[in-house]
Amino acid sequence: MILEDEFGDIIQKARSGRGLSIAQVARETQISQEQLSKMENYTLKPTAEQVDKIAAVLGLSAPKLLDIAMKRWTPEKWDVNFDNAITVVPLSVTLGSGYSAYCYLLTCNQMKATAIVDTGGNPDQVITAVNENNLKPSLILITHEHSDHAGGLRKLQVVTQAHVIASKAAALPSEVRECTKLEDGAEIELGSRRIKILHTPGHTQGSCCYYVSKATFVGDTIFAGSVGRGGFSYSSLLESIRNKIFTLDDDVHLFPGHGPITTVGQEKAHNPFF
Numbered sequence: 001m002i003l004e005d006e007f008g009d010i011i012q013k014a015r016s017g018r019g020l021s022i023a024q025v026a027r028e029t030q031i032s033q034e035q036l037s038k039m040e041n042y043t044l045k046p047t048a049e050q051v052d053k054i055a056a057v058l059g060l061s062a063p064k065l066l067d068i069a070m071k072r073w074t075p076e077k078w079d080v081n082f083d084n085a086i087t088v089v090p091l092s093v094t095l096g097s098g099y100s101a102y103c104y105l106l107t108c109n110q111m112k113a114t115a116i117v118d119t120g121g122n123p124d125q126v127i128t129a130v131n132e133n134n135l136k137p138s139l140i141l142i143t144h145e146h147s148d149h150a151g152g153l154r155k156l157q158v159v160t161q162a163h164v165i166a167s168k169a170a171a172l173p174s175e176v177r178e179c180t181k182l183e184d185g186a187e188i189e190l191g192s193r194r195i196k197i198l199h200t201p202g203h204t205q206g207s208c209c210y211y212v213s214k215a216t217f218v219g220d221t222i223f224a225g226s227v228g229r230g231g232f233s234y235s236s237l238l239e240s241i242r243n244k245i246f247t248l249d250d251d252v253h254l255f256p257g258h259g260p261i262t263t264v265g266q267e268k269a270h271n272p273f274f
Contacts, residue, residue, distance in 0.1 A: 001077075004259025005226035007069040008040040010272060013227065014058040017234030029053040045069065055272070064272035068225050073270050075224045075262040082253050083214040085109060086193060090255070091129050093120030101148040101257055104217060105135060111191025115139035116162065117210065117217045118257065123152035127159050139190060142166040143219025144207040145173075149257055167199055170206030184208075198244045202237020203228035209244065216248060216264075217255045224254075224262040227273050238273060246274070 005013070015025055022040075026033045031050055038044035039054075046054070051069055055062035067073040080088075089105040103120035107113065114137040119126060130137060140162045142150050154175045157164055164179040165188060166172055172179060182188070184199035190212065198209040200221045207228075210217045220228035222241050230237040245254070250265030268274065 001074055001224075001260035003068065003074060003225050004223045004256070006042055007046065007065070008042045010060070010065065010068065010226050011036075011054055011058060012040045013229055014060055014273065017230045017237075018058060020058075025054070025057055028057045060272045061274065062272075064225075064270055067270065068272060073225065075260050075266050075270075078253055078261040078263075082251070086213050086215060088215060088253075088255065089129070089133060090261070091120055091126060093122040093125050095121050095148055099148075102255070103149075103257075104255055105129060105133060105137070106141075106190070106212070106215070106217070107135065108191030108193045113138055113191030113193075115141050115190050115195070116156065116160070117141045117255070118143055118149040118219065119152050119156050121148040121151035123156035123159070126156055130160065136160075137162045139188070140164045141195070141210050141217065142170060142172065143209065143217060143221075143257065144204045145171050146204065146220070149219060165197070167197065167206045167208035169199070169201065170204075170208070200237075200240035200244050202230050202233055202235075202240050205232045207232070207240075211248065211252075214249070214251060215253050215255060216245065218245065219257045221245070221256075222254060222267065222271070223256045223259045224267070225271055226259075227271075228257075242274070 022033050022036050051066045052062045055065045087107045091103050094100045101120045103118040106115045114135040116137045137160050168181040182197045187194045187196050195212040200207050203220045248264050252264045254262050
């Protein structure tokens with residue numbers, strides 16, 4: 001699958017996260033501002049030497065960054081039978097201009113209990129998928145408050161009558177009712193499964209992930225080969241990933257809000273931010 005972030009996205013996120021201008025990076029790397037701008041805009045492919053210099057300034061792993069720049073890595077295809085206790089149905093929602101987001105239908109197979117993870121910004125498409133799969137969701141898990149993940153939440157809540165769960169720090173729309181905001185490490189039941197909330201501030205202050213069995217729904221905290229923008233705090237974002245996600249088993253599947261599904265082990269081995 002195609003990665004959500006290309007070389008240009010990665011270096012722009014790292015540069016912005018470190019508070020550096022293109023001029024500053026140009027000075028440190030001895031690569032012209034024009035060339036760096038073209039790299040960030042996907043119109044110039046870097047050389048291996050340039051990747052080394054950029055990675056050193058931006059605190060990225062040069063070998064991992066080079067693999068992505070040369071399009072030598074994408075995550076292995078995810079195993080749909082990775083854990084027989086649960087079923088995960090990914091929903092790719094197109095939001096306009098070709099931009100898309102993922103939300104997920106998570107079902108405990110033993111008890112046939114279902115949770116919706118994020119709205120994809122399109123509650124109607126989620127509702128259609130719920131009906132097509134003959135599901136009766138009892139929970140809506142929100143990873144963060146951005147519109148492509150929580151847009152239309154109230155409509156989805158009204159139609160499904162599901163209870164909304166979010167991080168204690170999440171700033172959800174005021175019209176949302178029957179919402180429980182959880183502390184880091186709190187657990188909730190989904191049938192015979194227990195879902196653990198992991199606070200992962202960085203992309204937003206209220207960003208969180210949901211861990212169950214061998215799956216973690218990560219929103220915009222981490223992508224295959226990249227991370228979300230550190231809109232709240234870039235350093236907190238990286239710390240959240242190191243302490244909350246990379247401490248999970250390597251075979252735990254990561255279900256992001258954008259781009260392909262990956263695993264903890266693959267991200268440790270291939271994500272240039274680490």
